[in-house]
Amino acid sequence: MLAFVITTIVCFITYLLFTTGSGDIAGLWSIEELLIGLILSLITGFISQTVFVKDEDVRMANPLKWLLFLVYAIGPFFVSLAKANVDVAYRVITGKINPGIVKIHPNLKTDLSVTILANSITLTPGTLSVDIDEENNDLYIHWINVDEQAIKQTPIDCKYVCGSFPQWIRRIAE
Amino acid sequence: MITIITGIIYVLLGIGVFFNILASIGLLRFPDVYTRLHAGTKCTTFGSIFIIGSVIILGLRSWYFGDVNGSVLAIHSMGALLAILVTNPTGAHAIARAAHKSGVKPAQAVIDTLEKEDNS
Numbered sequence: 001m002l003a004f005v006i007t008t009i010v011c012f013i014t015y016l017l018f019t020t021g022s023g024d025i026a027g028l029w030s031i032e033e034l035l036i037g038l039i040l041s042l043i044t045g046f047i048s049q050t051v052f053v054k055d056e057d058v059r060m061a062n063p064l065k066w067l068l069f070l071v072y073a074i075g076p077f078f079v080s081l082a083k084a085n086v087d088v089a090y091r092v093i094t095g096k097i098n099p100g101i102v103k104i105h106p107n108l109k110t111d112l113s114v115t116i117l118a119n120s121i122t123l124t125p126g127t128l129s130v131d132i133d134e135e136n137n138d139l140y141i142h143w144i145n146v147d148e149q150a151i152k153q154t155p156i157d158c159k160y161v162c163g164s165f166p167q168w169i170r171r172i173a174e
Numbered sequence: 175m176i177t178i179i180t181g182i183i184y185v186l187l188g189i190g191v192f193f194n195i196l197a198s199i200g201l202l203r204f205p206d207v208y209t210r211l212h213a214g215t216k217c218t219t220f221g222s223i224f225i226i227g228s229v230i231i232l233g234l235r236s237w238y239f240g241d242v243n244g245s246v247l248a249i250h251s252m253g254a255l256l257a258i259l260v261t262n263p264t265g266a267h268a269i270a271r272a273a274h275k276s277g278v279k280p281a282q283a284v285i286d287t288l289e290k291e292d293n294s
Contacts, residue, residue: 017249021242028242085193085220088213092200097209099280122263123219128211129263130270142208142270142280 003053008045010052012037065172072168080124087126091144100146101130105138106166113169114139120165179235183228190224193217207273208280215266219258226255 015037016029023030091097108114114137118129126144133140200213233248
């Protein structure tokens with residue numbers, strides 16, 4: 001039941017966001033859009049509740065987690081993204097590369113957190129996630145400028161390739 | 175006021191186009207599929223953030239001056255940005271994984287942990 005309600009609300013909010021400017025209610029919506037949106041959201045919520053909320057796991061419905069995710073996206077993530085681009089720009093112009101594939105053990109448990117980490121890694125300085133070990137969620141990462149210090153041990157320390165991301169993501173998604 | 179906002183929009187567009195050009199040059203200059211993906215994902219995502227950011231500001235500006243259709247422009251652009259942020263790294267990951275499975279070796283590699291573990 002809770003899964004159905006959450007899915008319906010998320011659908012309805014999404015529908016409202018994409019139909020602004022259609023009428024006069026609150027200056028943005030028309031009554032037809034509101035009604036149709038509500039009916040469609042109820043149908044969608046009924047069909048896709050088991051896909052959207054897996055195993056009655058409703059922890060991600062907590063607005064605080066979404067706020068934390070927003071802080072993460074605007075703060076450390078965006079700074080790393082900017083650094084990544086200056087770094088790649090430097091390598092595009094000079095052609096200096098020293099690549100290799102390394103393995104890290106981020107110690108995350110849920111699918112969602114591993115997905116966020118892998119995407120964050122791909123978008124941040126000099127790293128690209130290549131493959132995943134699905135048993136213990138180890139990530140294989142293509143690193144454009146391998147640090148000699150880091151590769152002495154396998155799996156290598158997370159701090160070399162993704163900084164404080166695993167801690168952030170553990171707080172957000174686990 | 176309008177001139178300042180127009181100036182900001184042009185600056186954002188300029189930054190975005192600069193990074194997208196860098197991505198194209200990177201695609202041509204780098205030696206193998208993995209390093210090309212580095213250029214292709216990071217720079218295009220970053221460039222697109224700025225280009226879409228300028229569109230969002232344009233939409234918010236016309237919304238602020240009374241045109242409700244500006245909200246459509248701004249919100250739909252945010253949807254596009256979200257889609258790019260999610261799909262771009264995921265697609266790069268899929269291409270890199272497929273390349274490694276089909277036996278493409280990283281050029282000039284100093285270490286390849288995945289290769290070692292596949293053979294052992």
